[in-house]
Amino acid sequence: MSKACYIIAEAGVNHNGSLDMAKKLIEVAAEAGADAVKFQTFKAEKLVSNCAPKAEYQIQTTDATESQFEMIRKLELDEAAHDVLIEHCRTCSIEFLSTPFDEESVDLLAGKLGLPRLKIPSGEITNGPLLLKIAQTGKPVILSTGMSTLGEIEDALGVLAFAYLGFNIPSIEAFRAAYCCAEGQAILQDKVTLLHCTTEYPAPVEDVNLKVMDTLNSAFGLPIGYSDHTDGIAVPIAAVARGAVTIEKHFTLDKRLPGPDHRASLEPGELTQMVAAIRLVEKAVGCGRKFPSQCEKKNISVARKSLVAACSIKQGEQFTAHNLTTKRPGNGLSPIQYWDLLSRRACRNFDPDELVCL
Numbered sequence: 001m002s003k004a005c006y007i008i009a010e011a012g013v014n015h016n017g018s019l020d021m022a023k024k025l026i027e028v029a030a031e032a033g034a035d036a037v038k039f040q041t042f043k044a045e046k047l048v049s050n051c052a053p054k055a056e057y058q059i060q061t062t063d064a065t066e067s068q069f070e071m072i073r074k075l076e077l078d079e080a081a082h083d084v085l086i087e088h089c090r091t092c093s094i095e096f097l098s099t100p101f102d103e104e105s106v107d108l109l110a111g112k113l114g115l116p117r118l119k120i121p122s123g124e125i126t127n128g129p130l131l132l133k134i135a136q137t138g139k140p141v142i143l144s145t146g147m148s149t150l151g152e153i154e155d156a157l158g159v160l161a162f163a164y165l166g167f168n169i170p171s172i173e174a175f176r177a178a179y180c181c182a183e184g185q186a187i188l189q190d191k192v193t194l195l196h197c198t199t200e201y202p203a204p205v206e207d208v209n210l211k212v213m214d215t216l217n218s219a220f221g222l223p224i225g226y227s228d229h230t231d232g233i234a235v236p237i238a239a240v241a242r243g244a245v246t247i248e249k250h251f252t253l254d255k256r257l258p259g260p261d262h263r264a265s266l267e268p269g270e271l272t273q274m275v276a277a278i279r280l281v282e283k284a285v286g287c288g289r290k291f292p293s294q295c296e297k298k299n300i301s302v303a304r305k306s307l308v309a310a311c312s313i314k315q316g317e318q319f320t321a322h323n324l325t326t327k328r329p330g331n332g333l334s335p336i337q338y339w340d341l342l343s344r345r346a347c348r349n350f351d352p353d354e355l356v357c358l
Helices: 019-032 057-061 068-073 079-092 103-114 126-136 148-164 172-180 182-191 211-219 234-241 268-285 335-341
Strands: 006-012 035-042 095-100 118-120 141-144 191-195 224-228 246-250 306-309 324-327
Touching: 006 224, 006 268, 019 035, 019 079, 019 141, 035 079, 035 103, 035 118, 035 148, 057 148, 057 324, 079 095, 079 103, 095 103, 095 118, 103 118, 103 126, 103 148, 103 211, 126 148, 148 172, 148 182, 148 191, 148 211, 172 182, 172 191, 191 211, 234 246, 234 268, 246 268, 306 335, 324 335
Parallel strands: 006 035, 006 246, 035 095, 118 141, 141 191, 191 224, 224 246
Antiparallel strands: 306 324
């Protein structure tokens, strides 16, 4: 069986700035069976300008008179909060994961806090300086590819390969060379997981295009997963059936809570159902080799047919379409041998319905 899918329960900013709510989100993710619970690490003044507009879905789910900066500033988690949440994750036996949105946050997560891996969101895939900073930590990354083209993904991978290889004179040409060289390809294989993603909240199912996972795998040869923003749990389950090695999904304590992402998130019961369904699908996917499974073997003789006498057959009589037929059980000569028998004669007498033999 293939390696288990790594399931990220995306708490994001659904803590609404409350440490108690964030701790409860960790508990819900752990109880649901997720592998990791992910938050977002940023400084509002480094993430958005005062004039940055909100996304359409943010206008619909938050105070429309409030700027994106004002909305984001209320959702920051400081270093002390990170310490508390990481310790709570240890207590709950779930991995703490976060997305850095600025270089200071990279230093905090990868340096001071020592996280084993980092998540890069779709919105930062063209942010060369941040990609460079993240890869310079040497940490493995999970890179979401929402809103991007294959060319933009390749450019991002070039920056990552350049930094992972320890090169120190950055340029577009140097990034491309790092991506194309054998050493760059090898280190990307070791360090990077790509996530297909549709960046809309919620994402329309008709815009998901799960076949892109196949395209990403063919184009880049890296482990491929899926970051889901659709309503419900059907699409991430389907992504696992198509081979996703990582699934990321937003969740909340209550979809009715105020805030930008609650409405497009799963509630606790839905998260539990998604994790359970993914684990079932993983078992169902199997190894790809076609052979009778262990549970099938006992049913072969029951479900299949054998060659039997359609009427009384005397020893020496030739088998014909008139005196030969197929019936259950399947523990005699296979019906695929029917035409071979038509040129033979009976080795003994056979009664009607008796299994014939050579």
